Amino acid sequence: MPSEFVKEVADVFAKDGPLSKVTANYTPRPSQIEFATSVAEALEKGKTLVAEAGTGTGKTFAYLVPALLKDQKVLISTAGKTLQDQLFTKDIPALLKALGMGCRVALLKGRSNYICKQRLEHALQEDSYVAKSREEVVHLHRIKKFAGQSVTGERGDITDVPENSGIWPEVTSTGENCLGPNCDHYNDCFVMQAREKAKEAQLLVINHHLFLADISLKDNQITDFLPEFDLVVLDEAHQLTNIATNFFSQTLNLYDVRNLAADAVSQGYGVNKQIDWNGIYKTISNACDDLISTTHNILNTKDKQLAVAKFKDKHLLVEPFKKLLNAVEKLSNAVHVHKEASPEMTKLDERCTEALDLIEYWRDVFNGKAVSRSMKGPLLDWFTVKPKNIFFNTTPLSYAEMLKSAREVQGKPWVLTSATLAANGDFKHFIDQVGLEDAETKSWESPFDFKAQGMLYITEDLPTPSASNFSDEVAKRIWPFIKKNKGRAFVLCTTLRAMEVISEALRYFAETEGVSMNILVQNEQSKQELLRRFRSEENSVLVGSMSFWEGVDIKGDALSLVVIDKIPFPPPDDPVFEGRSKELEAEGKNSFNEISIPEAIMLLKQGAGRLIRDEKDEGLLILCDNRLLSKGYGTKIWKSLPDFARTKVFDTAMNFLERCQEPRG
Ligand code: SF4
Structure with a gap:
């Protein structure tokens, strides 16, 4: 028997319930009601719920309604800023209005989103040293003006300083360089003020990074910044796994080492002019250069990721490390006496x-x-080599125990949700990663009519993805569709190389055929700018790699064709993936079935999910990987995709795309 509370929650979603008063053409969605009542039950029983809810389920209201009705303190964590902002500025105010409720709501972002007054002051004193160009000097002075007027100091509110300006790291803080209570600005610090508000909030929106920082108490400055909550909701939970892998890793970054030395130069002469701080900086910088060039020479490349266990000549890096150690020791001694x-x-x-x-x-x-x-x-030591830097990483092969014990210590219900957490209804891979074996799992399909709204075309006759001409053939095959559709297409590639080949070929076809086509390519501009142009400029095609597979929401006519070049298996040369696979193999398990396939399915679902974003959207999905048809695992992957109409026939796919262009009734 459902409790009174569960019934009360369901009533909010009724045809004539409060939501109907604030939503145009409101129609109750059974999946949303089931999700909401499941959250209500989890709240009552203190359970953990892992819920997969397809696009359009309305999951935000589904978890917010029970939390607000119970008058509980709720922590909502998201992977990215877009959803954070949407919750804070749109969804939560709309729901509070519908329910006729008031609630103290706060939004807390990572510290790099707030101007640091102390670092800004320092940068202004030394603008010729800190700002690398005249443009950055202009940015610096705009930030100064903004900081003097702003109440929150949120950098996202400044419209005339680009997000990628090199000045930002100089005027925002990190856990490493924040002076905390010793700072002169501590009492009027934007970061600390945001954290104070967070403490008082009944409903707090944060991101996964802050959530992990809180549970691991890693950042000493924020050990007590989050109060106790009655319910924790982790939205976009599929990204928790990658974020946790990075978060729990420890990294020695040579760029940071140089920065440390540079900061010492800028502070050191003020306390002791007799010390040759510039000389110390040069010794450290040379030692970093030496380490980088030695590694490049040994590996014969400037771009590689490698597990130390697979690095045969590792002893050759001992001497460069000793040199770096000596140089930093010298700095440390000089700093220590003046600490x-x-x-x-x-x-x-x-x-x-x-x-x-x-x-x-x-x-x-x-x-x-x-x-x-x-x-x-079990830890994995590995490193990433780049032309001007090296990142030396130590990564735990599992963080499941850390999350599990955090949940046990908190003892409150958690709800983890996303549109993609399971492979064909099986949550095992996700549950194993996050260590929540006792969680209840549920999933709800998208309420959209996928069969009528979308078609999946599988190109059976293209070369296999390992063929050297694969990307060229993909470009040739998809060009007629792109031309017919006047762009309005996303081409999602699994590698940067494929992205380059396909985008070049599409540009060539457009030019030689005299077709006006706006080919936008990842990395040629910022992601925001590419998306802005894609939405606003006609005949646009966006060719991208991993950063466009998820978290991009383009509704309506601007996007009606999505192309995916290959099944997105994890790259076999990714050291962390390889390390985790080996661990599983050592336990007698099959890593391909246990990791590769579930991860590929989840990412493929994300990519395919870009196509149909609301009940009016229509479009064609082209999958160019014939392993879906020829390999045994293909069926499993095929079944996990949205339930679109399906075809292997070029003309059928083209006719469907033409139909999508007809005016909607
Ligand atoms: S307390 Fe930290 S973040 Fe705040 S102004 Fe000082 S150094 Fe910057």
């Missing part, structure tokens, strides 16, 4: 100690005798 001189010097002293720990650890890794002092569980 009481100012809060900045105290902080620099702490940063030197942390850097030394990491450098020592990595010297020992390459010496073959490292033991991590601060991390537990």
Whole structure:
């Protein structure tokens, strides 16, 4: 028997319930009501619910209604800023209005989203040193003006400083360089004020990174910034796994080491002019250069990811690491004797100690005798080589225990939700990753009429994806569709190389045939700018790699064709994926079935999900990977896709696309 509370929740979604008063043409959605009542039950029983809800289910209201009716303190965490802003500025106010309720709502973003007054002040004193160009000097002064007028100090509110301006890292803080209570601006600091508001909120919207920081107490500045909550909702939960992998990793980044030395130069001469701070900086910078060039030479490449266990010549990096260690020790000694001189010097002293720990650890890794002092569980040491930097990472192969114990310590219900958490209704892969074996799992299909609204065309006769001419053939096959559709297409590629080949070929076809086509390509402009142009400019095609597979919502006529080049299996040379696969194999499990296929399915569902975003959308999805038809695992993947009409016939697909262009009745 449903409780009174569960019935009360269901009533909100009734045909003539409160939601109908604020929503045009409101129609109750059974899946939304079931989701909401499941959250209500989880709240009553203190359970964890893992819920997959297809696009259009209305999951935000489904979890918000029970939480608000119960008058509980709720923490909502999202993966990205877009959903955070949408919840805070649109969904939550609309729901509160519908329910006739008031509630203290707060939005807390990561610290890099707020101007740091202390660093801004420092940058203004040294603008010729901090700002790298005349443009950045202009940006710096605009930020100064804004900071003087703004109440929240949120950088997203500044419209005349581009998001990618190089000045931002100089005027925002990190956990490493924030002076905390020792800062002169502590009492009027934008970050601290946002955190104070967060403490008082009844409903707080944060991101997964802050959520993980809170549960791991990793960032000392924010150990107590989140109060107790009665319900935790993790929306966009499919991204929790990647975010957690990065979050729980420890990284030595040579760019940060150089920055540490540069910060010491800018502070050091103020406390002791006798020390050759510039000389120390140069020694550190040279040691970093030496480490980078030695690694490039050994690997014979400037772009690679590699597990240390697979690096045969690792002993050759011991000497460059010793050189770097000596250089940073020299800096550390110089800073240490002046650590009481100012809060900045105290902080620099702490940063030197942390850097030394990491450098020592990595010297020992390459010496073959490292033991991590601060991390537990099976760990993977690996590194990413870039032309001007190297990232040395230590990553736990599983963080399931950390999340599990955090949930047990909190002892409150959690709801984890997303449109893609399961592979054909099987949540095992996700549950194993997040360590919530006792969670109840439920899923609801999208309420859209996929069979009528969409068609999936599988190109049976293209070469196999491993063929050298595969991407060229993909471009040839999809061009007639793109031309017929006047663009309005997303081409989602699994690699940057495929993206380059396909976009070049499409540009060539457009030029030689004299067709006006606006081919927008990832990395040629910022993501926001590409999406803005895609929405507003006619005949647009957006060719992108992974960053466009999810979190992009384009409704209506602007997008009616989505192309996916290959099944997005995890890259086999990704060291973390390889490390996790080996762990599973060691337990006698099949890593292809347990990791590769579920991950490919979830990402493919995300990519396919870009096509139909509301009940009026129509469009064609083209999948160019014939392994869907020829391989045994293909059926499993095929079944997991939205229930579109399906065809292998070019003309049928083309006719469907033409039909999508007809005016809608
Ligand atoms: S407390 Fe930290 S974030 Fe705030 S102004 Fe000071 S240094 Fe910046």
